[in-house]
Amino acid sequence: MINVALLSKWHVHAEDYARQAENSEDLTIRLVWDEDSERGQKWAEELGVPFERDLEAVLSNPDIDAVIVSTPTNLHAEVILVAAQHKKHIFTEKVLAFSSKEVNAIFAAVEEANVQLMVSLPRLTESYYLYAQEVVDKGLLGKLTTVRCRLAHNGAVSTDEHPKGWLPEHFFNREQCGGGALIDLGAHPIYLTNRLAGDVEAVTARLQNTQSDEVDDNAVVIVEYKSGALGIIETGFLSAGSPFQLELYGTEGALLIEDDQIRIKGVHEDKKSWMEPKELPASLPMPMEQWIRVIEDGAVPAITNKDVFQLTLINQAAALSTKEGRRVELTEIK
Known part of the structure; x- marks a missing residue:
């Protein structure tokens, strides 16, 4: 125990x-x-x-x-x-x-x-991500050219019950959080896109302070990968009813994931119509269970130091890009 x-x-x-x-x-x-x-x-x-x-x-x-x-x-x-x-x-x-x-x-x-x-990077354990990774690894989309991932909610939208939104007030404290929507909710699109597209070369970002004076509540990041692929990461605290979206585009096909709906089209399938996968890979153990297995059994976790490191690196680069209004190469981040 x-x-x-x-x-x-x-x-x-x-x-x-x-x-x-x-x-x-x-x-x-x-x-x-x-x-x-x-x-x-x-x-x-x-x-x-x-x-x-x-x-x-x-x-x-x-x-x-x-x-x-x-x-x-x-x-x-x-x-x-x-x-x-x-x-x-x-x-x-x-x-x-x-x-x-x-x-x-x-x-x-x-x-x-x-x-x-x-x-805790839990979406790396989900069956939809594992399927997307399998599609990329098998080359079913040809050369991967673009990954778009969006995750947003309405945590900063004012209501009668929550005039400042339902997120805790301290989530808008720059000193404690280090940022806003991107560093918190945007972490999930960042680490998913990184996994699918590979090593990062450069970042161009716009972190928007729409309602909050201290932190971003709406953000878009364009990530250039060494593979030549582009990543488009979208997040925010101002979107009611926004579905989770993960889109992969390649020279020979496309994979669209929107909440529970998954569709693929490519030269390896019927090019004229979208296909739904008949079966998805089994989900991996959640991060806490992986942690336990590493401690007790010496198991190799699916969540890696590289995932963790690149998550911080892109947040640093995105903040610098917004501050200075320019493209930031990852080699600049110390």
Whole structure:
């Protein structure tokens, strides 16, 4: 059994991770810590476990094997580095850190401590992504030329019940979040597009502050890949009813995914009509389950350090592109 401490309820997915831990036969929640003591105390009471105000006391506790980190993103590097130094396994919300330098420091600390780090990139486990990857790998679209991925919701749209939108107010705090829609919700289109198109060469972005003074709430990023493919990443907090869309275009066909509908057309199929796949690959274990299997069995996770590193790298490049109004080559990011 892996004894875990929950570190903060700041992120909207913190409760999801706690639920996954509670439902796991391999994890037991033993403690809660939160940078907001009042919030943490309440959460601990709801979960029926002790609350600890002192992070050092949590991490030095020999009964704690691992931590689940849902702190503000600006605390990730600090908290995760200390957790690694105390030889605790780490599961964390994306993004891992704000800069590639911080990401590399975390990777080095985790390797030195010989602990397992998992960043929650759940859409890499989904059957639709696995099918898209299979289509690309088999060359069913010919040479991949364009990937478009859109994920947006209405979290910043004002309603009578939520005048500032249903997202927590702190999701619009630049200091804590490091950004807005792109760094949070846009992470999913970024890591999906990266996986499908390969190594990144350059980024051109527009991060729009439509309603928020501090962070972007609507964003588009064009990614140039070394393969020659273009990635078009769209995200935002201002779109009611926006479906998830993943589109792949190649010299010999196209694959369109919109929510649960999947269609493919190509020279390897009937060129005149769209076909629906008869069967999709089985989904992979969710990130938390992969993390458990790495800790207990030494399994190789499907979510890699490269996925995690490139996610931060593109966010850095997109922020610089918007700030300076230009195309940014990845070699510029230090």
